[in-house]
Amino acid sequence: MNTELLGIIFMFAATLILAVPLGKYTAKIFSGDKTLLDPLFRPVEQFFYKFSGIDATKQMNWKQHLYALLSIHVIWFLLCFFTLIFQGSLPLNPDGNPSMSPDLAFNTAISFLVNCNLQHYSGETGVSYLSQLLLMFLQFVSAGAGMAVCAMVFNAMKERQTEALGNFYNYFLKSCTRILLPLSIVVAIILVFNGSPMTLAGKASITTLQGDSVQVSRGPVAAFVAIKHIGTNGGGFFGANSAHPLENPNYRTNMVEMIAQMIIPFAMIFAMGFYLKRRKLAWNIFGVMTIGFLLLVIPTVITEIHGNPAIHQLGISQPNGAMEGKEVRFGPAASGYWSIATTVISTGSVNSMHDSGMPLSGTMQLLAMMTNCFYGGCGVGFLNYYIFIILAVFLSGLMVGRTPEFLGKKVEAREVKIAAFIAILHPLLILAGTALASYFAAHDTAMGYWFNGKATGWLNNPNNHGFSEMLYEYTSSAANNGSGFEGLGDNNPFWNISTGIILLLSRFIPIIGPLAIAGLLAQKKHIPDSAGTLKTDSTIFGVMTFAIIFIIAALSFFPALALGPLAEYFSMI
Numbered sequence: 001m002n003t004e005l006l007g008i009i010f011m012f013a014a015t016l017i018l019a020v021p022l023g024k025y026t027a028k029i030f031s032g033d034k035t036l037l038d039p040l041f042r043p044v045e046q047f048f049y050k051f052s053g054i055d056a057t058k059q060m061n062w063k064q065h066l067y068a069l070l071s072i073h074v075i076w077f078l079l080c081f082f083t084l085i086f087q088g089s090l091p092l093n094p095d096g097n098p099s100m101s102p103d104l105a106f107n108t109a110i111s112f113l114v115n116c117n118l119q120h121y122s123g124e125t126g127v128s129y130l131s132q133l134l135l136m137f138l139q140f141v142s143a144g145a146g147m148a149v150c151a152m153v154f155n156a157m158k159e160r161q162t163e164a165l166g167n168f169y170n171y172f173l174k175s176c177t178r179i180l181l182p183l184s185i186v187v188a189i190i191l192v193f194n195g196s197p198m199t200l201a202g203k204a205s206i207t208t209l210q211g212d213s214v215q216v217s218r219g220p221v222a223a224f225v226a227i228k229h230i231g232t233n234g235g236g237f238f239g240a241n242s243a244h245p246l247e248n249p250n251y252r253t254n255m256v257e258m259i260a261q262m263i264i265p266f267a268m269i270f271a272m273g274f275y276l277k278r279r280k281l282a283w284n285i286f287g288v289m290t291i292g293f294l295l296l297v298i299p300t301v302i303t304e305i306h307g308n309p310a311i312h313q314l315g316i317s318q319p320n321g322a323m324e325g326k327e328v329r330f331g332p333a334a335s336g337y338w339s340i341a342t343t344v345i346s347t348g349s350v351n352s353m354h355d356s357g358m359p360l361s362g363t364m365q366l367l368a369m370m371t372n373c374f375y376g377g378c379g380v381g382f383l384n385y386y387i388f389i390i391l392a393v394f395l396s397g398l399m400v401g402r403t404p405e406f407l408g409k410k411v412e413a414r415e416v417k418i419a420a421f422i423a424i425l426h427p428l429l430i431l432a433g434t435a436l437a438s439y440f441a442a443h444d445t446a447m448g449y450w451f452n453g454k455a456t457g458w459l460n461n462p463n464n465h466g467f468s469e470m471l472y473e474y475t476s477s478a479a480n481n482g483s484g485f486e487g488l489g490d491n492n493p494f495w496n497i498s499t500g501i502i503l504l505l506s507r508f509i510p511i512i513g514p515l516a517i518a519g520l521l522a523q524k525k526h527i528p529d530s531a532g533t534l535k536t537d538s539t540i541f542g543v544m545t546f547a548i549i550f551i552i553a554a555l556s557f558f559p560a561l562a563l564g565p566l567a568e569y570f571s572m573i
Helices: 002-031 038-052 062-085 102-113 129-156 168-193 221-230 251-276 279-306 309-313 331-344 359-371 380-400 413-442 463-478 493-522 539-563 565-572
Strands: 204-207 213-216
Touching (some): 002 279, 038 168, 062 129, 129 251, 129 380
16 A cells, blocks of 8 residues: 555656646747757648648737637537537448437537547447547647637736737647647557557457457557547546556556646646746645645545445455455555546546545545636646636735735726636536436436436436436536546436536636636736735735635535535445
8 A cells, every 4th residue: 555655646746847847848839939849840830820821920819819719619519520420421430330319429529629528428339430530639629729728828917018919829739739749649659568559440359268259449549548638638438438458558557647647737837937937926826736636635545545434344354445446456546546636637537437436535526626726627727727816816905905916917897707707607507507407306307308218217326426426427517527427327318418518618618718807907007016016926825815716615515515425425434
């Protein structure tokens, strides 16, 4: 067990050590400074600009950034949706997997489009290789789009008055070519050399040690898994995700995938510090996020190591901890660490079944997604935290009787209203969706088209755990996470359409809000620091920001948690 704990510490430390220089490199890319990869990727980028007719040097205001972001996503959605509903008749389908139903294709296309990868299908039987390759493309561009928006916000935070906030296409393409692609190639090579398949051939026929003949699914797994983690996507090539031995063959690859999914969220924080020359602010933000992360991960690891109390009461020893739903090659400590990292970061990949974890672990996983601002996904993690910075600046200003300012710009009613709306939207989407599903399940409602049977049919577990499954599904959707409590029967029109709508709203409205706030602040006159200026890189302000995050999460979600995983926890002790 001590070895497992040392493995966790090493993974976090290695991620941090690698993230700082990556953050500096990312800041150089967004600033347009020279980098070592310029000779390799500049011709590629110039080709795309020439082919598309895009002028990457043209400056955009925040509204033009938003228009470019939304319009290109519409094209990606239509391409993916129609490929999925016709994949059974399209090439690169050696296993003969059928086309998706419209509601499942709607959910899948949106899910990968918004960097969530909530999968209501199993990869081995649900999609063709052509669809997998298209979904892999969406994993690149969804991550790149998030980083491009974050770069625009960085630009708006500079100490000057302007509407010119860079070029969306420039930030987007450079994020894909200079950051996501090189890192994905490195991770994919490591996976290939450790046994992950990389082929377009169909299923392989093998004979097991006991003489059975079985068909083993394979495909371009290594490339898919690499960008799934580097881009904080989380979609599994196989149904078991990173618990599958071909996606995550051993403890070595487990460490690589763990570092891969955390490194860009870490690096984006430091990139902000280097880009704005405010490294102390970056470390302040990283410190607040890390405290939140540790408060979630430590109870999870401890409870998984100690095992199931109900089994202890039977007098059964659990020397390896709570092993239900976990892989022996990883163990409970590394699985518990992964479960919080993947929910905090919004990756959503799993190397164990969260539905089988201890109730306290489920509580922490849900809280990680409910707060939705500790590290976060590629780019959008900082955007979520940015909202709480604006609220903290406003409330701190009220408390000390000064005009709220952030980085020399006055924060006024317009910006605070937008921030408050975004902060309230997240719990509204989660709790409204859960309430609707719970109402149908409690009344055993006949769902008609929406579900083939009565609503209780989508629950494999009754009472508190069944409620937790529904709460987790909507929380995962609203946090753009994609992991799930897999006891829920979710491949039906009700869950596909309802979560699809929440996926759209919870991705783009929280992006529009910070974009608008940053754009509005950038247009204001910069005010030099004075004796009365609130220092936003101080420990006190960090504590204030953390308190606001905690209060909003506690007031919004603890009643729901008390009905689900917390009630289950207290019933076991």
